[in-house]
Amino acid sequence: MSGDLIQRIKLLEDELEKLRSQLKESAGGDMGRNSCSPPSESSDFMMSDGNTRSSKKKSGKERPFDFSSHPRRHVALKLAYLGWAYQGFAVQENTDNTVEARLFEALLKTRLIQDRQSSNYHRCGRTDKGVSAFSQVITIDLRSSQFCGGLGVTLPENLDLGTKSKASASELPYVKMLNRVLPQDIRILGWAAAEQGFSARFDCQSRTYRYYFPRGSLDVELMADAAKRYEGTHDFRNLCKMDVGNGVLQFERTILSASVRPLQPQQVSSAERYDLFVFEIKGLAFLYHQVRCMMAVLLLIGQKLEAPEIIDQLLDVEKNPRKPQYSMAVDYPLVLYDCHFDGLTWQQEAEEVSHVLSSLQRHWTQSAVKAHVLLGMIRGLEERGGVSSNHCCLVEGSRQKNYRPLLERPCCESLESRINHFVKRGRLEREEGENGDEMIHRGKKSKHSYNASSPSGSSQIPKETVEQKQED
Amino acid sequence: MSGDLIQRIKLLEDELEKLRSQLKESAGGDMGRNSCSPPSESSDFMMSDGNTRSSKKKSGKERPFDFSSHPRRHVALKLAYLGWAYQGFAVQENTDNTVEARLFEALLKTRLIQDRQSSNYHRCGRTDKGVSAFSQVITIDLRSSQFCGGLGVTLPENLDLGTKSKASASELPYVKMLNRVLPQDIRILGWAAAEQGFSARFDCQSRTYRYYFPRGSLDVELMADAAKRYEGTHDFRNLCKMDVGNGVLQFERTILSASVRPLQPQQVSSAERYDLFVFEIKGLAFLYHQVRCMMAVLLLIGQKLEAPEIIDQLLDVEKNPRKPQYSMAVDYPLVLYDCHFDGLTWQQEAEEVSHVLSSLQRHWTQSAVKAHVLLGMIRGLEERGGVSSNHCCLVEGSRQKNYRPLLERPCCESLESRINHFVKRGRLEREEGENGDEMIHRGKKSKHSYNASSPSGSSQIPKETVEQKQED
Numbered sequence A, B: 001m002s003g004d005l006i007q008r009i010k011l012l013e014d015e016l017e018k019l020r021s022q023l024k025e026s027a028g029g030d031m032g033r034n035s036c037s038p039p040s041e042s043s044d045f046m047m048s049d050g051n052t053r054s055s056k057k058k059s060g061k062e063r064p065f066d067f068s069s070h071p072r073r074h075v076a077l078k079l080a081y082l083g084w085a086y087q088g089f090a091v092q093e094n095t096d097n098t099v100e101a102r103l104f105e106a107l108l109k110t111r112l113i114q115d116r117q118s119s120n121y122h123r124c125g126r127t128d129k130g131v132s133a134f135s136q137v138i139t140i141d142l143r144s145s146q147f148c149g150g151l152g153v154t155l156p157e158n159l160d161l162g163t164k165s166k167a168s169a170s171e172l173p174y175v176k177m178l179n180r181v182l183p184q185d186i187r188i189l190g191w192a193a194a195e196q197g198f199s200a201r202f203d204c205q206s207r208t209y210r211y212y213f214p215r216g217s218l219d220v221e222l223m224a225d226a227a228k229r230y231e232g233t234h235d236f237r238n239l240c241k242m243d244v245g246n247g248v249l250q251f252e253r254t255i256l257s258a259s260v261r262p263l264q265p266q267q268v269s270s271a272e273r274y275d276l277f278v279f280e281i282k283g284l285a286f287l288y289h290q291v292r293c294m295m296a297v298l299l300l301i302g303q304k305l306e307a308p309e310i311i312d313q314l315l316d317v318e319k320n321p322r323k324p325q326y327s328m329a330v331d332y333p334l335v336l337y338d339c340h341f342d343g344l345t346w347q348q349e350a351e352e353v354s355h356v357l358s359s360l361q362r363h364w365t366q367s368a369v370k371a372h373v374l375l376g377m378i379r380g381l382e383e384r385g386g387v388s389s390n391h392c393c394l395v396e397g398s399r400q401k402n403y404r405p406l407l408e409r410p411c412c413e414s415l416e417s418r419i420n421h422f423v424k425r426g427r428l429e430r431e432e433g434e435n436g437d438e439m440i441h442r443g444k445k446s447k448h449s450y451n452a453s454s455p456s457g458s459s460q461i462p463k464e465t466v467e468q469k470q471e472d
Helices: A002-028 A099-109 A161-165 A174-181 A220-228 A290-302 A309-315 A350-383 A415-424 B002-028 B099-109 B174-181 B220-228 B290-302 B309-315 B350-383 B415-424
Strands: A072-081 A132-143 A186-193 A206-214 A232-235 A252-262 A276-283 A334-340 A428-432 A438-442 B072-081 B132-143 B186-193 B206-214 B232-235 B252-262 B276-283 B334-340 B428-432 B438-442
Touching (some): A002 B002, A072 A174, A099 A186, A174 A186, A186 A350, A206 A290, A220 A252, A220 A276, A220 A290, A252 A290, A276 A290, A276 B350, A290 A309, A290 A334, A334 B350, A350 B132, A350 B276, A350 B334, B072 B174, B099 B186, B174 B350, B186 B350, B220 B252, B220 B276, B220 B290, B252 B290, B276 B290, B290 B334
Antiparallel strands (some): A072 A132, A206 A334, A252 A276, B206 B334, B232 B252, B428 B438
C-alpha cells in the first residue's frame, strides 16, 4: 500500500517538474532555445554545447577547487533577461525564483567564483518582478587564466615565476561558459575588464528605461508633450513609491531625456489603435517604481483624464507635498534598456551574440505571429460592428466608473510621517546637524549605516547614487 | 505513515491543478478575461456575469430536467477559439483537453442539450492541436423557449394549447448562456436558426484558412507567385497527410483562391525582416494537414530552396504519384478564419461581441507589447553587429545542413500500398464496380460505413464533402 502511494508520489513529482519547466518556458519564453521546434530538437545549438538543463539542479557536493591558486579578475558583465517569469532581479528571502539566484548558481557551477560573499559583487540596478533588462550590468571578481596579469587581474600569492612568465592565452571565455549553464531567458551579452574599485553600483553614468504601449485610444501627442515636462532635476516623491524604511529620504533626481515616440516612424498622426509607441527615459538614477508611476500619469494624460500640466503640479512638492493615490503602470512592458559606463571596453563574442539574436528572433516570431492571429480576429469583429472599449489595460487595478482627478484624491502618507514611524522603531535617528538643521540617518536597528540630509532646509543634498533602492 | 503519504499526494495534486490552470492561462491566453489585471480583479466583466470557473468542475449529480416538455430548435453556432492550449477541436480518446469537450460541458451545464448523442450535432471542420479558429460552425438541436414555434423549432408533444398560444418571448440567449460557462479562450460569436436537416458538415459552401508568418529572409514575391499555382481543382495527395484508414481515398480538391500578402499594405517591397504576411486560402473542403503542407512548400520556395514550379510538379500526380518526405509548417500560426454558409441569418448579441472584442484587445496588448520588448533587444543586438540566422523556424523538425530537393527525397508510401494495408486488415474492401472499375469502400471492420470511388479510372468522383477528415 505504501509502495503504491510512494509510486504515486513519484509520478506526481515528475509531472510537477515537467509542468514547472513548461510553465517557465511558456511564461518567460527563451532568449536561447529554439522555441518552434519539438522538444526532441537535437540541432538546438544552445543544447549541443552541453547540457543546459543540469544547471537547474543544485550540485550535490562541491568538488574541492583551489581558487587561491588562480588569478582573479575584476570584470563587468552585461546581462540581458526577460523578466516575465521571475520574481525580480535581486535575491529575495521568500523565493528562489530571481535572476540573481540563477546568476549565482551559474557562477558557482562554472567555478568562476568561490562564493557570493567573497566575490566583490555589485549590481547596477534592481529590476522588479516582471521587468526585463537589455543592459543590466554587474561587477564582480571572477577566476582568470591570466597568470601574466592584465587590466583588473590580481595574481595569486606565491606564484611560481615560471607560471607567471608563460605566454598568456586568451582570458577564460566568460560569456560562453556562463550562457551554457544559465537558463534560456538570462543571457550574458559581454564582459569587460575593469580596474579594481570600479563598481556597477557607483560608476554608472546613466540608465535608460523603455516602456512599450499601444496607441489604443490614447492621445499620444499630448503624452509626448507631457513627457518632456519630466526632464530636468526635480523632486519625484509624488512619482515613486517611497522607501523610507531603507533610508531613501531625498527624492531629487535628474532626468536627462524623456520622450514618447512611435516605433514605426510614419505613425504619429494616424488613427491606428494598434500602433506601438515607446516611452523612453534616461536618467542618472531612479527611485523605486519611478518609471511606472511616471508612465501611469502619462496614461491618464493620454486618456485626457488629466492635463499635461498635472506633471508640473506633481513635481511641485511644496504645493503638493503628499502623493495622490494612483496605481502604477503594469510591469511587463518595462525594460531597463541601457546602463551606461565610461571607461569600459566590452568584449563581445560574436558567436554568442548571434546565438542570442537567433533565439530572440525565434521567440519574437512566436509572439508576433500570435499577436497577429489575435489582431485578425479583432479586425474581423470590428468589421461586424464590434465596439472597442476605451479602457486602458496597462494600469493596475480596476477600471473606475467615475474618474477622480488626481489632485482631489486621498493622499499617501507624508514623508515626515513616514520618518517618524521609523524613528519610533529605531530604524532612523534624528540628530541636530551643524547648522541647526535636522539630520536623519540610519538608526542602530537599521540593516545598513547610511547618512542622509534632512528633507527640508538647506543642508547638502547627497549625490544621486545607486545606493538607494532602485527603480523597477 | 500512509496518512502522511496520502496527505502528500493531496498536496501534490492540488499543486498540479494550480499549475495546470496557470499553464493553460499562459499558453492559451484569453479571449474573455482581463489578462492585464491582477487575479483578484473584480471588475472583469466576464466574471461578473457569473462564475466562469465552475464550468471546469464536472457537475456532481444531474438534477432531473424534463427536456421533453421544452421545444427544441435546430441552430447553427459560430465559435471562435484560441487553439494554443488545446489538443485539437475534436474529442479524443486519450485526452480531455479538447475544444469539443469544453463545448459539450457547457451545453450540458446550461441544459441546452440532454446529451451529445441525441443532440444532432454536426461540426463544419476539425482543427488540429495548436490551430485556432475564428469561424468554426456547428449545428445542433438546443432547448428553445419558442413555444409558439419558429424556424427550426420542434414543439414538444402533448403541448397544452394555452402554452402554445402565449406571446413569444425572445429565444433563449444562447450566446450569453454559453459564454458565461465556457473557458475564456473559447467564445460563441453568434447563433442562427436553421431548417431541419441543415448541416454544418454538409452545407458548408467554403472554408478560408489564414497562416501568418514574418518575412524574415523569405522572398515573399516568389511565394505570392507560387501560391497562385494552388488555385483550381487539383489532386493534392502530395500536399496532405493521407488518411486512407479513415476512408479518404480521393484527393481532388478545389481551391477557390490562394494568396500571400502583407498585413500592412505598404510593405511588399521593403526589406524589413519583421513585417508580417499572411497566406490566405479559400477552398470548398480540405484534406488532413493540407494547408500546413502547402505552407511548408511555400516556405521552401521563399527560402529559394525550391522554385515555384515545384508546386506544379507536386500537383502532377501522374508524374509524381508518391509524396516526397517533408515536414509540414508548425501549428500555432494557422487559423480557420471563415466557414461560409448560405441561408443562415446570424444573430449577434452586440454586447457579447463587444466583450469578446475587448478581451481580445487585452490579450493582443500583452502579446504585442512582449513582441516589441523582444524586437527592441533584437534591434539593439543588430546594431552591435549581431548576425541573423536565415533559419526558418516555422517548419517542424531540425534544420538541414545540406538541402535536399523535394523531388530527390525518399517518398512516402503510395496510395495503392496504403489501400492494400487496410484491405488486409478488413478496414477497406475492394469490389468490382459497374464498369469493371475497382470500387473501394469501408470494410466490415471499419468504424463507419462509407463509399468511395476508385482512385484511378473514370468512375465518378464523389462530391467534396466534409465527411473526410478535415484539415487542421
